[in-house]
Structure formats: C-alpha cells, structure tokens
Amino acid sequence: MHYHDSEQLIMLRQLLISSCLLFLSVASQGYNCSGKTVVNPPKDFSVPYYFPNDWNESMPPAKYNQSQKCKWHIIVPNGMYATAIFYLDANGTGGFMFAYSNDRGTWIYDDDFIPYISTFPYFELLMSVDNDPGAFSFKVTWSNYPNACQRNITLDDSTPVPSIPDTCFTTYTAPNSVALIGFSTKEDSDDRLRQSAVFEGDSYNGSYLGNLLDMRGGQIVSNSSQLTVYTFGLSEIYDYVLYMGIDAKAVGDGQTITGTRCPTGDGCEISVRTGYTVATVSEDADYLLIPRWYSDNGILRIYEGKLSDDNLLTTVNKSDYNYKFPMAVKNNVKFYTFQNGSVYITLINEPPLNYYNVAPGRIVNIHSFYYRQLSSQQYTNETYTTNSKEVKVYFNLDVKSFDVIGPTYLNITVFRDEQVVFQQRYMETNRPPTTTLRVLGNKITVIYDTLGYNTTGFEINMFCTEDDQTTTTTSTTSTSTTTVLTTTTVPTTTQSTTPSTKPTTTTTSSTTSTTTTTETTTTHVVTATKFSDIPNCSHIFMVVFLVMLW
DSSP: OOOHHHHHHHHHHHHHHHHHHHHHHHHOOOOOOOOOOEOOOOOOSSSOEEEEETTTTSSSEEEOOOOEEEEEEEEETEEEEEEEEEEEOOOOOOOEEEEESSSOEEEEOOTOHHHHHEEESSSEEEEEOSSEEEEEEEEEEEEEEOOOOOEEEEOOSSSSEEEEESSSSSEEEEOOOOOEEEEOOSOOOOOOGGOOOOOESSSSSOOOEETTTGGGGGEOOOOOSSSEEEOTTGGGGOSSSEEEEEEEHOOOTTTTEEOOOOOTTEEOOOEEETTTTEEOOOSEEEOOOEEEESSSSOOEEEEEEEGGGGGEEEEOOTHHHHHSSSSEEOSSEEEEESSSSSSEEEEESSSHHHHHHHTTTOEEEEEOOOTTOBBBBOOOOEEEHHHHHHHEEEEEEEEEEEEOOOEEEEEEEEETTEEEEEEEETTTTBOOOSSSSEEEEEEEEEEOOOOOOOOOEEEEEEEEEOOOOOOOOOOOSSSSSOOOOOOOOOOOOOOOOOOOOOOOOOOOTTOOOOOOOOOOOOOOOOOOOOGGGGOOOOOOOOOOOSSSOO
C-alpha cells in the first residue's frame, strides 16, 4: 500500500504541475482579432465601443498575440462624427493606422492619446503585427454635431482671408473653387490639428475633404465654389491663425502651397522651390537673411498680402540677392515663390543686427507695413547708417508711392558726420519728386505718419552707391524735391506736426533743390484692420497594406 500511495502522490503532483503550466500559458496569451470586423454604433450613443470588449480606459492596453493582421470598419452615421482614442504599447514595432473615408491615413504611435475624429460615412483601423509582442486597445464614441453658429466668408479672386479657430462652422465661398491653406501651431507637435474637418460645400453634410493636419503638406481644394471648416474645440487651445482661404485660381495651376509659422525668436529656414509656394502669417515683418542660392537661372518672387502682380514686393536673382538681403517683408500675409530650382532662406521675426547697416551696393525697399492696403496702421520710423562715420554713401531714393490724406506726412533726414545735410517734410501740398533724390551721408532717417488716418501707405526704393559713382537720374533743377521712405513700426504716443517754419533743404554741390510747405486739413475717420480682427504643417499619405489575410 505504501508503494501505491507514493505512486499516486507522484502522479497527482505531476498533474498539478501540468495544470499550473497550462494555466500560466493560457494566462500569458493575448487576444486574436478576427480579420475584418464591422462596427456599428450602439442604439444608445452614450455607450462607447471598447476593444477588446472586456477592456476599458482605466486598464493598461490589452496584449495581442503575434503574427496577425486585423481590420476594423467603423460606421459613422450621417449627421454625426466619431472620436477614437488609441492605447498602444508596441515599442515601435508592428503597423497601426487610422484611415479616413477620403483614403488618407495616418500612423498611430505609442502613448499618443490625442483623439482622432472621423466624419460620415466611416473610418477604418488597420493593424499588422509580426513576431514582436505588444499591447493595443481603443475606444470609440459617437456624437451629434452641435447646433453651432455659421460664419460665411466671401472671397474675391485674389485676396486671402486667414481664420482663427472658433466654435462656428466657417464656410468660404470663392468665384471659382476654394483653396484652403493650413499653418503649423506654435507647439512642438501639430497632432492636435487632426481634431478638425474640412467639408465640400456649405455644411458638414458635404463630403469629407481632410483636416488641418493634412494641409501641412499642401492645400485642400474644393470641387465646388464652397468649402466648410469645423475645428472641434480647437478654439479653446489656439487663439491664432491656423488656416486661410483663397480662390484656387490665385494659387495657380499645378502649384502646391504650404503654410509656415516660424517659432518666435528662433526663426526657421524655409525651402522655396519650383512648383511649391510658401505662405507665412503674422503681425510681424519677415526678416530674411542672405539665402543659400543653388540655381543659376532661378528667380525668387516675394508678394505681400496677395499673390498678384500688383502686390509683388521684389524679384530676386543670382546676380542681385547679395545686395537685396537682408530684407524685410511686411503685411500679415506673405508669399514666396521660386522658378527654375530652389532656394533656402532663413526667416526671423526680428531685424538682424546688420539689417539697418548699409554699404555701397545695398538695396533697401522702405515701405509701410500695410502698403497697398487701406489702413491707419502705416506709421514707419526707420534709420539706416553705415558702419562708421568715415564711410559715406550716396542715398539714392526713388519714391514709388506716397498716399497722403489730411495731415499725413513723410519726413526724410540725411546726416553726414552728425550734421543734418538734408531735411524735408512731404505733405499733400509738397509732394516728393518724381526723379531720384541723391544725397551723400552716413545716416538716413525716414518717418511716415498718417496721424490716425487711413492710407495705403508709401514705398521708397533706396540704392546706396559709393562717392565716385553716379546714378542714372539726378535732379539738377531748382524744382521741389520730395521723397518717400516707408518703415513699419508700432505707432508712438507722440505724433509729429507740421513745422511752423519753412523746412530747409541742403544738398550736395551737384544738386540744388527748393522746397515749400503749406498746411492743409482734411477730416477722414476710418478704422484700421488689425490682423487679430480677421475672422476667426505634415501631409500624411495613405499607406495601403499589401498583404491582408481576410
């Protein structure tokens, strides 16, 4: 009996060990997904869908078994949207993708809990894992669109209209079709931009065209003359421009346009190349440093406010870029295009140390911030100097435009060895000359002040030459000499007034000029258009799983 008892005890022990091993093996296994799964919303929309169904967000993600491919097709009813949050711990292995109904997709990464939003009629989730272990779960909820307000923005054939996200549906209407341009955020990541939707037509009932994150790689273009944007609460996070509408014809056929926002202080480098236009938005000037130029026949065109010939600030080529940079580009919207190659330009939002230093050969375009655009915010006060008093240049000034209303004036003062050698105030009754004004000195100050009136500003081309160089046009007659210089700065509390005495004009020996002053009064009351009053970057390609096992 003792022998048999021992034998039974051994067998029982082996059975217990085998059972424990089997239990541990089963417990360590993950889930298997069933190939393709169609998920319909529940009757009670307040009930979320969880996968796996015995999991919830208070738990760590569920482990999956290796070597499987899965697909979820999740239905979104008309008039609703779905929100998906993913919980992934795969250490960068496997492939997990969120696919929109417009055939665009984006990868899902570990520890990214920012929601994905999908509109009618569906979205898909693709999963492909090999031999690496991992864990993956997700939650989906369905919601009705809010009974929100609607903003309607009518575009002309060339003027872009930037928008800040808000709680309304924003509908753009264009003469042709609408091109929607997206801009990056001020944060390290733009992932929250996927919490948005762009629809064809004038409401969310139109077909889904994409979201703001999609536009980091290029514009979204409507098929009709209307396009609608909704930003799902982004207005609570961002209070600055994230997108801009423009008539698609203004962009040009075959042209891709991307929006860029450079970090404040640090700046950035923009790449402008054939077929790709870069747009920037800010209430500051873009200060451009000398670019990296790689094209012998390349042509850089820079526009302020609009992509039109009337708003062309300058054209730059290989022979003159060293003289035109550094450069200030103004207006709240700027465009950069390039033909025949590419160029890389460092862009900052504060003037570099050498911006206001001039030398022979330097070309500067001085103009007000909203030049060509009616605004009361045109005040400009800029001073340019040579590196030392010993270095003198001829300041050759061509006043291209001078808009004057009421007491608006333009002051130009030239210094030589700290002495004023030229000083003139131009007003409505004392216009700048139509010929080139040429004065020798080492310092020049230009002030343009509208005293609160709305004008379209001013523009002056300034070309600095050496003492022994001559310019193409020099005024030698005794006619009135007027020049317009423009600088965009913040208006000061102290405003200049028309002098009570007749201003004097001092010129070089080769030029004689006479000036007169008169006082005029005009009453115009207008309000300036601030950028902040305007109605409120990674293009992800769809990745197709070539091998699916269903």
